[in-house]
Amino acid sequence: RLDVEFRIRDEGAEDKHRWLQALGRVVCDPATGRPVRIVGLNLDVTERKRIERRLERMARYDGLTGLANRTTFHEMLHEKVGEQTSGQKRFAILALDLNRFKSVNDTLGHPVGDKVLQEVAARMMGAVRHGDVVARLGGDEFAIIQEAGGVHQAEELARRLIAVIAAPISLNGRSIRVGASIGVAMAPDDGSTGDRLFRAADLALLRAKLRDEDAFQFFEPDMDDAARMRTELEQDLGRALERRELELAYQPILDARTRSVVSFEALVRWRHPVHGMVPPQSFIPLAEQTRLILPIGEWILRTACIAASRWPGIVIAVNVSAVQFTDPSFPKIVASALATSGLQAKRLELEITETALLQEEPAVANFDTLKTLGVKIALDDFGTGYSSLDYLRRMRFDRIKLDRSFVSEIGDPRSASIVRSVVGLATAIGMAITAKGVETGDQYASGRLTGCTEVQGFLFSRPLTEVQAGIVAQRPASLAGADPPSACSVR
Numbered sequence: 001r002l003d004v005e006f007r008i009r010d011e012g013a014e015d016k017h018r019w020l021q022a023l024g025r026v027v028c029d030p031a032t033g034r035p036v037r038i039v040g041l042n043l044d045v046t047e048r049k050r051i052e053r054r055l056e057r058m059a060r061y062d063g064l065t066g067l068a069n070r071t072t073f074h075e076m077l078h079e080k081v082g083e084q085t086s087g088q089k090r091f092a093i094l095a096l097d098l099n100r101f102k103s104v105n106d107t108l109g110h111p112v113g114d115k116v117l118q119e120v121a122a123r124m125m126g127a128v129r130h131g132d133v134v135a136r137l138g139g140d141e142f143a144i145i146q147e148a149g150g151v152h153q154a155e156e157l158a159r160r161l162i163a164v165i166a167a168p169i170s171l172n173g174r175s176i177r178v179g180a181s182i183g184v185a186m187a188p189d190d191g192s193t194g195d196r197l198f199r200a201a202d203l204a205l206l207r208a209k210l211r212d213e214d215a216f217q218f219f220e221p222d223m224d225d226a227a228r229m230r231t232e233l234e235q236d237l238g239r240a241l242e243r244r245e246l247e248l249a250y251q252p253i254l255d256a257r258t259r260s261v262v263s264f265e266a267l268v269r270w271r272h273p274v275h276g277m278v279p280p281q282s283f284i285p286l287a288e289q290t291r292l293i294l295p296i297g298e299w300i301l302r303t304a305c306i307a308a309s310r311w312p313g314i315v316i317a318v319n320v321s322a323v324q325f326t327d328p329s330f331p332k333i334v335a336s337a338l339a340t341s342g343l344q345a346k347r348l349e350l351e352i353t354e355t356a357l358l359q360e361e362p363a364v365a366n367f368d369t370l371k372t373l374g375v376k377i378a379l380d381d382f383g384t385g386y387s388s389l390d391y392l393r394r395m396r397f398d399r400i401k402l403d404r405s406f407v408s409e410i411g412d413p414r415s416a417s418i419v420r421s422v423v424g425l426a427t428a429i430g431m432a433i434t435a436k437g438v439e440t441g442d443q444y445a446s447g448r449l450t451g452c453t454e455v456q457g458f459l460f461s462r463p464l465t466e467v468q469a470g471i472v473a474q475r476p477a478s479l480a481g482a483d484p485p486s487a488c489s490v491r
Contacts, residue, residue: 001024001025002023002024002025002026002038002040003021003022003023004021004022005019005020005022006020006022007019007020014050017046018044018046019044019048019049020042020043020044020045022041022042022043023042023043024038024039024040024041025039027039060072062135062136064114064117064118064136065117065118065121065136066121067121067124067125067134067135067136067142068133068135068136069135069136069137070135070137070138072135073133073135073137073143073145074198076133076145077093077194077198078193078194080145080187080194081192081193081194081197090148090149090150090186090187090188090189091145091146091148091149091186091187092145092146092149092153092154092157092184092186092187093143093145093146093184093185093186093187093198093200094143094144094154094157094158094161094182094183094184094201095141095142095143095183095184095185095198095201095202095204095205096124096141096142096143096144096161096180096181096183096205097140097142097180097181097205097209098120098140098142099178099179099180099181099213099214100177100178100179100213101113101116101117101140101178102140103355104116104176104178108174108176112171112174112176115171116169116176116178117136117140119169119171120169120178121134121136121142123164123165123167124142124144124161124165126164127157127160128144128146129146129147131147131148132145132146133145133147143198143201144157144161150186151218154184154186154218155184155216155218158182158184158216159216161180161182162179162180162182162214162215162216165178165179165180166179166214179213179214180214181205181208181209181213181214181215181216182205182208182215182216182217183200183201183202183204183205183206183207183208183216184201184204184216184217184218184219185197185198185200185201185204185218185219186219200219203219203223203224204217204218204219204220204223205217206223207220207223230286233272233275233278233283233286234286234290236272237270237286237287237290237292238290238292240270240272240296241295241296243273245271245272245273246268246269246270246271246296246299246300247268247269247271248266248267248268248269248300248303248304248307249266249269249463249464249465250264250265250266250267250307250463250464250465250468250469251264251265251267251461251462251464252264252460252461252464252469252472252479253265253317253434253454253455253456254454254455254456254460254479255453255454256435256444256447256448256452256453256454256455257448258477259460259477259479260476260477260479261314261472261473261477261478261479262315262454262476263314263315263316263317263349263454264311264314264315264316264317264464264469264473265317265318265319265351265456266300266303266304266307266316266317266319267280267319267463268280268284268296268300270283284321287321288321288322288323291323293321293323293324294323294324294327297321297323297324298337300318301318301320301333301334301337302337302340302341304316305337305338305340305341305343305348306340306341306343307466307469307470308341308343308347308348309341309342309343310470310473311469311470311473311474312473312474313347314347314473314476315346315347315348315349316343316347316348316349317349317350317378318348318349318350318351319351319380320350320351320352321356322352322353322356325350325352325356325363325366326362326363326366327362328362328366330366331369331370331373334348334350334370334373334375335373338375344374345373345374346375346376348375348376349375349376349377349378349398349399350370350375350377350378351377351378351380351401352377352378352380353380354379354391357391357395364395367395371396376398376399377396377397377398377399378397378398378399378400378401378434379391379397379399379400379401380401381401381403382400382401382402382403382422392425392426392429392431397431398431398432399431399432399433399434399454400422400431400432400433400434401433401436402422402434402435402436402452403436404436404437406418406419406435407435407436407437407438407443407447407457408437408439408443410435410443410447410450411442411443411446416449416450419435419447419450419451419452420450420451423450423451423452424451427451432453432454433451433452433453433454434452434453434454434455435452435454435455435456435457436456436457437456437457438455438456438457438458438459439458440459441459444459460479461479
């Protein structure tokens with residue numbers, strides 16, 4: 001039998017060629033058994049071939065950006081590692097995540113987010129050399145195999161990628177900015193297999209994210225230890241509540257004019273039995289990723305309300321994560337905490353950041369329900385997000401907490417001018433404004449001059465234990481003097 005596929009040139013075809021499949025069989029002379037002819041037909045299978053190529057491409061390439069997909073990337077990575085045995089030069093793996101993309105996607109919609117991903121992919125392709133592999137692994141995660149070179153070439157590529165991705169993207173009359181964090185691993189130094197190399201690049205990426213936005217980081221051996229510790233912390237955090245390892249500290253917030261204490265902010269601390277005091281920035285993101293923040297946040301809320309119920313007239317401020325604030329059961333949890341503690345709703349202030357408002361539907365629903373309960377709501381870290389002013393226009397916040405980056409530079413005329421504008425806006429719509437992170441007398445004086453109504457920071461007091469906070473609450477003017485009470489050792 002004959003079954004052969006072959007290609008012929010055809011100028012009229014889409015790709016200048018046409019595929020044919022020849023099917024036939026040999027007919028033999030009955031007397032001699034010798035072949036005398038072939039009978040069969042030629043089939044045009046051009047369309048089938050086109051569909052096969054399309055399906056193969058869909059299986060190996062990302063449909064949105066046209067880049068290699070996760071499967072293809074790992075195949076190419078394993079092939080590249082295999083070439084090392086034949087004396088090929090070093091190469092680099094770059095793991096890349098976009099910064100601020102989720103905010104763009106949530107606020108402007110997925111169609112805009114898709115166009116941003118396409119533009120980023122095009123910029124990345126323009127930044128690499130011929131032979132380098134650029135892949136989209138999913139969401140806003142990308143990876144690159146830099147064909148050949150050393151640390152210097154990998155660093156140049158990382159810097160080039162950060163620069164091109166950070167440039168504004170113009171879409172539908174909007175100027176959109178995203179950025180990138182990058183982790184870099186070098187082969188064969190950082191791993192003998194593809195899986196180990198990619199894990200090294202991924203660990204370096206996690207460190208880059210902790211350093212700063214739009215940063216890159218090369219893999220270092222101690223990152224393995226840090227990753228193991230993170231896994232251990234995640235396991236321990238799940239048991240921290242039942243083991244009573246979490247505790248609250250309370251930092252006073254003062255009237256900017258009288259320096260009298262008007263409220264306390266509840267700050268959670270984790271006293272780990274092995275690692276000692278674990279700072280919030282090390283475990284709160286972990287709690288949010290694992291959703292352990294829901295039981296932990298409920299415990300914080302109930303504990304803070306009970307403590308504040310013993311302090312006459314003092315407001316208690318509790319930080320609420322985006323995971324909590326968008327949970328449908330959150331208003332009921334707040335109502336239950338108030339009922340159990342006997343605290344008046346007007347003496348509870350929930351502090352949320354703009355991130356909590358990105359999932360607009362559940363956030364707005366919970367916001368309105370909480371306001372109906374009589375609870376106060378503050379917008380924390382004001383000035384660091386994309387739409388802070390828009391949220392002020394649409395939602396009835398009771399307070400703005402000015403981000404500490406403004407306070408630290410409040411002596412600068414430009415920063416002071418921005419603060420004055422924000423204060424004027426807040427005053428016009430009936431909101432109080434708190435300056436966070438006040439650490440010097442000059443910052444305090446500038447904050448007062450620009451119109452901030454409350455101040456908070458180490459200049460007045462570090463976070464206090466519940467007992468110390470109770471003493472201050474009985475005498476709200478006790479921090480007005482030059483010597484504030486001694487602060488607790490927990491920061």
